[in-house]
Amino acid sequence: MTVTKNIHNAAWLISPAWILMTTAAMAAENPDLGNPFSPTTLKDWVSVFSTLVTMILAIWGIGSGLNSARKAIQEKRKEHRQKQLAAARDMMKEIFTDPLARAAMRMMDWSGRTFTHEGQTYVIHWRNLKPALVVHEKGMAFSKQQEFIRDCFEALFDHLLVLKHFLQQDYLHAADIAVPLKYYAGRVMAYPDTYEGFLRAYGYSEVYDLIQLLAGDGK
DSSP: OHHHHHHHHHHGGGSHHHHHHHHHHHHHHOGGGOOTTSOOOHHHHHHHHHHHHHHHHHHHHHHHHHHHHHHHHHHHHHHHHHHHHHHHHHHHHHHHHOHHHHHHHHHHHOTTEEEEETTEEEEEOGGGHHHHTSOOOTTOOOOHHHHHHHHHHHHHHHHHHHHHHHHHTTSSOHHHHHHHHHHHHHHHHHOHHHHHHHHHHTTOHHHHHHHHHHHTTOO
16 A cells, blocks of 8 residues: 555656656756757657656655654554553552552451451451541550551552652553552542541652542543
C-alpha cells in the first residue's frame, strides 16, 4: 500500500503538462532551445527525463524516509508501553507481597481480622483505624495495636508515594495500577475523616491526590 501510494504521489510529475512546463523552463534558461512547446532534440528530451527521474527518486526517498520514521515512532511507543506494563506488574507485586502494606489493605477490606506481627496478635476492627491514625500531638501515646496499624498504613502509603512519582515521570500508566488498587482507594475516599488528616500531616498529600484519581476512572 505504501509503495503504491508513493508511486501515485509521484506519477503527476511525468504528466504531459509537467513535461511541457519543464521544457518551457529549460527554454527560458536557454534561448537557443526556441519555442518551449515545439519538439526538441533527443538530447534535450534526455535532459528533461533525467531531471524528472531525479525528482521522482527524490520524492520517493522522502516518502520512504517518512514511512520509516513513522514505523520507528510506533515501535518506540510500543516498547515504552511494554515497559510501563512490566513496571506496573512489578510494583504491584511489591505492594501485595509487603506484609505491612498487605495488612493495611486487609484492615480496610475486613473488620475483625486477626493479625500477627513480631510475636503479637491483634484483632483489628474498622472502628480501631480512626483512633490509630490521628495526627500525633505532644504527650499522646499509642498502644501496640495502634502502632502496628500506623506502621501498616505508612508502608502502604510509602508504596503509593513511589507510584505517584513514577506516574509523574510517565514511567507508569495510571490505568494499569487502578485495576488492583481502585477498591482500596475507594475505601480511603469513603472515610476521609479516618485517612485524610494522616495523609496530609505526614507528607502524603500527593498520595491523597493519587487515591482520588484511582478511586475515579484511573485516567
